[in-house]
Structures are given as C-alpha cells and as structure tokens.
Amino acid sequence: MEQNDIFEIEVDGRKVKAKSGQSIAEAMLASGFRVFRKTRNDAPRGFYCGMGVCYECRMIVNGLPNVRTCMTLATPGCKVTTQNETTMKVGG
C-alpha cells in the first residue's frame, strides 16, 4: 500500500474514510466518532490512553470482540461495531 492511500472502513454500518498507517481509532476520531463502546452499566466510553493499556477503545472488529482499535491498523473494508457490554449476560 502506498503511503497516504485513502480507503474505506465500515463502522456500525457507516462508511468511514481511513488512511494507510492510521489505526481504526484514529480513522474514527478523524470522522467525528467519540463513543466506541458501552459498559455493562450502559455508560459510554471512548479512546483514552492511545497506547493500548486502558482497553477503553475496544470494539468488535471483523467479528472479533475486545479488539483495541487504537493498536489495530485500519485495513480496507474492515467492519467495526460498537461493543455493547450491557448484553454480555452471564450464562447466556
């Protein structure tokens, strides 16, 4: 991929622009997204430390939950969904 290549990723069904070398979080923040997930008590959370230690930016990426979007490079066509932890019920 060329430097400064622009492509699209999908966030909650919406198309979002991303640049090569950007993390998913960076692409989302650049497009105005702030809420990345909901806690079990339905509290909104988003990007915080930017260095992969707080796990606040975790989202479902290509079907895999708990992915740190600040540490994951955006790739063309990747599907990202807000992680809603209110539905992570114990025992199904």
Place this chain on the structure above:
Amino acid sequence: MKEFDLAIIGAGPAGISAAIEAAGMGASVALIDENSIPGGKVFSHTHDHLQDTLPDKIEKRIGSPLLQRLESASSRISLFLESEVWNILDGWIVAVHRKGMSGEQVKSITARKLIISIGAFERIVPFPGWTLPGVFSVGGLNTLAKKGIIPGERILIAGSGPLQLVLAHHLINAGARIAGIVNAVSPRDVLARSAQLLLNVNGSVLKSGFSYLFSIRKQGIPTFFSHALSRVHGTTQVEKAEIVRVDRTGRPIRGTEKEIMADCIAYGYGLIPCCEITRLCGCDHIFDDQLGYWRPQLSEKMETSKPGVFVAGDCRLVKGYPAAIEEGKIAAIEACVQLGYTNRQTAESVLKASWSRLKRFKKFARAMELLSRPGPDLLDIISDDTEVCRCEEVTMKDIRSAVAQGAGDANDIKKRTRLGMGHCQGRFCGQVINELIWKLTGVPKEREVFTPRVPIKPVPFGVLSQE
C-alpha cells in the same frame, strides 16, 4: 525460539540507541516493540503540517538520524514489531504475542541480557466525569495531534506538567482551538521550578520550551494556574467542564468553580515510569517520594537488582529523549561488558562523557517531577460517583463502603469491589488507591501494589496454549 545476546524491550529513543550501540560492538540484538513502527511516542510519525516548526526540527534532527542508523544496522538488529511482551522467564526468555497479520510467528525470544526501555505512562487522579468519551490522556491526544487528528472544536488541557506545553504547541500547529490550559500548580511554584528546569536543560530543549510558550502567548489562550478539573459534564461525550481553584496542597477551594465550554479534554499529571516489566522480572523497586511513584532500583551501571537486567530511558525516571538516548547507550555498553564484547577500560572512557551529561538530565528530571506532581489533597476532588476503577466501574462510594466494612489495604479493596481486576489490571486505579484508603481510614499503612501476574498484557488463550 530465537536466541540473542541482548533483547531490548521498547524501541523508543532509549531502546534504539541501545540497539545501535550494542550491535556496533558486535552483539546480536533483538529489539522488540508492540507498535508497528519504531520510534516510541516521541519519534512517532509526524504529519506534514508540523514539518518545519522548531521543536519538530529538533526532534527530526535527533530522531531521523537515529532511525536511519537503526535502519542501516538492520542486518545486525532483529526488529520485532507489533510484538507484545506477556511473560519473561528467568534466563531470559521473553514471550511475545505477535499481533500483526503478516510476518513470522515468533513466540519467544531468548537472550543473555535484557534492556527494558518501555518508557513512561500518564499519571492520573480520577475526577467526576473522567470516563466520558472526549476525555483523553495528554499523551494520547498529543499522538493524535501530531498526526493532524483533532477530535474536538474546543480543547481544554488540564492537569499539570510540561507535557501540556508540548501538546498545546502541536494542537496550535494543527489548527485546533484551545479553550484553555488548566494547571494545578501555582504560578509561583511554576516559576520557581521552571527556573530549576531551565538551569539544567540542554540548548535544544530550552529552545523548544520557549517556542511552545511563545506560540501559546501568541494565541491568547487563557491559562489557569492553581486550578484543577473538578467535573466534566455530558451525556454521551464531553460537553462542558468545570474547574476549581486549588490551594498549594491541591485541595479544591469550594465556591470558586468556573465553567468552561469544551468538547475535548486532555488530562494528565505528568509521566511516571512503566514498572510492569521490571516487576515481572522480579526487580526491586523503591517508592520515590519526590516523584510520588515507584521506580526500579538501579546501580550506576543502569543494572537493576536482577543481574543481567538493565533499564534505560523514561521507564527508569522520566527525563525526556536526550537523556533516554544517553542511557540506552550506557546500558548497552554495560551489557556488552558483561557479554564480553568490550572491556571495562574501554567502556569507562566512552561512558565518562555520557555520565556527566546524565547528571544534568537528572536535575532536569527532578524539576519536571516537581512541575507535574499532583498535590496530595487533589484526591478531594473525587466525588462519591467518580469511577476510581474505570475498567470495573468501581466508584468512590463502593470503596468507602468496603472500608466501612473493614477493608484496610489495596488488595482487600480489590477483593471486595473488583477494583483492579479489569483489562488494565490496576494501571490507573492502582496509582491512587493506597492514598485513598489512607484518607478514609486515617491509617497510612504500607503501600501495596497489585502483584504482576502472567500475562502482563492480555493475550488470547490460543497464544497461551502454544508450546
């Protein structure tokens, strides 16, 4: 399994400097970093719009050549990027989790000596609303700003420490609108400590500092000394901030609250060394009263209490990148003496100059600490509804009731409330929990840390299950 003379964990200025030095002396070097490019936080990619600003010229003057030297030494330095260290066994076997899609699947790296150069992370004091989207760490927002990403129309910088200036500079150059800078230190203290800083800083850092200050004055950004963030309001994200005047110990002076319209907050009280890997290795740490945090105990040779384990850079004591580069060099040379690639005499002569430079950096570091350290009574800002443990949503009220039921120490609070049991394993809440308990019980006991356990960073079951 890959075997090397030296494994360096953290490819920031200290790590890169160490790698180049050691490789130059003939050692086989593994340089490990969890990011996708080397350079650490300070030499990370800078966007076009920031080119040609003075501080960045300076960073480039030092950063680019360093990265280039790393590039040219690539035949002798094995670079392991996107590799997160999750365990270290004696002897030294470093278990890495390779997150990238492509590249060889390396599971562990064996080395005779270790240099730990993982840098620092942000010091926090929780406050009401700090978990709202739109509240960023200063370092986190700085990285974004350097890439030209501005996640807000009115940015408030709060907390303390010289990093506020660096961030403000990058934001201004990216065209951001800064609503204000809020600093918990009093102007008198800032002046006094800055004087100390200036006396012990090298030319390039001095130039940068003045340049930052100048651009802030030029923009007419309101600055509030002796003030701290007391609350951030918003339903799904930051909508407005409330700041309050604080006295010299950090105690909020009720009745002096002011509102500031802001939709993005950068918040932090300076940097503290990342001790997780040194703790995992079993190194001794001391609580540095002036810093207000732990740091690994070191000999003059940058060696920790564990023979063969060295530390360099901000994860030893936060002093900025020029010092980190120097320390990386020292640690590498010392490691090479132990490895037999050079002798003590040669080492001494090379290191003499480095040692004297380091003396100045140490004073600089101390001044930075004094400029950053939050006053002990800043904890009074924490309201009952403040989530002290972000990960597990444990509020001050939960901690208070655990103490009322007899909990007297951090591990007891952890068991009762689940504080520290989330993804970050106590990296944030662990910074304040001891002091909070002492405030509630009135009994300052021995300071507790949460025992580092394998894995020190979350890794998938699949990775843990591999031979």
Place this chain on the structure above:
Amino acid sequence: MTVCKTADVVVIGGGVVGAAITYFLTRNNVKVALVEKGAIASGTSGRCEGDVLVCDKEPGFDTRLNKLSQDLFPQIDRELDYDIGWTQKGSLLAIENDEEMEVAKTFCDRLAAEGLPVRILDRYEVREVEPYLAEDIVGGMETDGDGSLYPMGLAYGLISDAKKRGAWILTHNAVLDIKRDINGGITKVITQRNEITTPQVVNAAGIWAPVIGRMVGLEIPVKPRQGQMLVSERTFPVARRKVMEFGYMMAKFEGGNYARNVTSEMEKFGVALVFEPTEAQNFLIGSSRRFVGADTSCDVRVLRAMAQRAIRFFPAIKDINVIRSYAGLRPYTPDHLPIISKTQVGGFYVAAGHEGDGIGLSLITGKLVTQMICGDPLAINVDPLKLSRFQKEGRASSRTN
C-alpha cells in the same frame, strides 16, 4: 498492649469455613471471637472459584454431605444482607468419548439413586444447551441445583452478619499459642494483640491447620495442593454455566485405570477442564493440581496445559484474551475428605482439609461444628470425617489420587 477478652469459642481462620462456623455459632447465641492472621478471605478463600457442586462427588457419603450443604445456600443468600452473587444454573460434565459415556451412564444412575436431579444428554442435546462445545463431544451429564457464587463475598457476608449479632472479628492478628490447663483442656488463645480466655477452639485455618494443631500437640495431615486459574476478559457468553470434563473424575475414581487422551504435561500437572462463567461477565478456567508447598506463583507450563485443555472443549475461546492468572492452595487430606471433628484435646475442634470443596462445604461445616459444640443432633453422621481416622493404622477410605 495486650487486650484481654473472653469468648465461648475462638474460631481460628477467617476464610469461608471459619466465617460459616462463626455465623452459625453466633446465630445460636454463642459468643464467638474469630481470629484471622491477615484480612478476611485472604488465604485460599481469596484464590479460588466459587463452586457449589454435587456432580463431581463420589456417590455415597460425599454426595450426601455436599448436597446437604448445597441446599443451605439459597436460604443464606436470602438472609445475608450482602450480595454473594449466588446463581444456581446447574452444571455440566462434558463426556469426551464412548468409553466415558458408558461409565457416565452408570455414574449418573448412582447419583440419581441418591436422589440427585441428574441426567445424561446425548451429542445433540448437549450442543443444544452448550452450543460452543467442540463438535466431537459425545454428550454430557447435567446436574440441576449446582451453583456458584463469589467466595469472598460469602465470607464477607457471613462475617458481617455475625458481627452485627455480637461476634468479635479480629483480623491481622495471628494466633501465637493456645494455652491448656493440667487436664489438657483449652483455657486461652494468645494472639498478636490479644489474650482470649475460652474453653473451646475451632481450628478452621485451612492450610495452616497443622500449625495450629501443633500448638495443642495434634498432628493434622493437611497439606497445600496448588491449583492455578486463568481469568478471561469480559466477553460474550461461551458457556451458560459451570462445565467440567467427566474424564478427570474417571481418572480420580477409577484408580488410574482410565487414561484420558491428554498430553504428558496435562497428566503431570493434574490438568482437567473447569469452566466457570462469573457474574462479572468473564469466565475462569481451571484446573490443575500439584504439590509445591505454600507457593502461590503460577508456572506458565501449567497455564499452557490448562489453556490447551480448555480450547479442546471450547475451540472458540482461542481468540478470547486471558487477562490474569492466579494460584490457590487447596487444603488437601490423604483421603480427599475434610476433617470436621472433635479431638482428644478437650475443647479443640478441627474444621479443615476441604481440598477443592471448601466453598461448597462451608455451610454444612458451619452447621455441623455448631451442632457439635452446642450438643445438638448432627445433620449427618460425621464418623468419616473424624481426625482419628488418620491416627489409626491404614486408611479409613481407599480413595486414591
């Protein structure tokens, strides 16, 4: 300054067992002083999982004792003014192959004969209840009534209740000595900060029970048996409730004739699948067994073997993160049954050695000790649990490792 106190009974050990004993005694109007050398639930009770099971017990006395205890939990949950996270979703023993299935059917019949609500599920039914189980699992044994809770919460809740009713709770206050009169009866317990005059002592000190026992000249054969645990991040549900592998019990009960299809490391470390979803939206993976003294550090080889075994049964977890590991020390006795017993020392009782069943057996232990001390009829004949069974020649039970 030593503070002197008087109590009817001193309970030594602030884990779930000591907490339950204190709770039941206090409710029986007995003046109790609970003495704990650290913080409440800082020993084994703070390093375990919260099982309350009957599915993995030997049919007979073992199942009866555990069932009696299990039946007490719903009421305790209601009575305690503390959230202990009690859920009763039942348990599942996953059956790996046809050989195990044959044995499982017989085992199931024996448990059913004890009156337990158990049933065998075939390969379709088992996947209906636990869709994430590996494709080749041939079935399972389901047991209603099995439950789990937050073990530290249980200890805190029981003690909080006892404290409200007048029990003295002394923490960070180790027992240094136990004084006796010329007839050998208990007179005083000396701790770091107190002298407690009392005629009765209950040794509920878990892996430290032998240390306390020696203070009165008794040899108590409890030794620590380490078990490690993996903790996952909070994530979407993988299993509905507690799942364990049936094969391990076969290896335990069949005297080693059955060999599971496991690696040598799994065998060496006694690794067997235990999957426990928790209230905190994550799950715990166990289990392992080894004798390493009182060491609570984790060996990554054991963690690896446990992760492998867990993935074998639930392949989907390979992409879920482990955020932490920890190790606990089970108070093990040579015949795997606890010691709940009077002793030849007047006034000295032992309530220790519950191995991996401490949480589940805590309530019945509390009840039985209270009945012994107060002279009430016992809920169950405790002859199999006497300390003296270890003082005879040969073993009381032929259960092997």
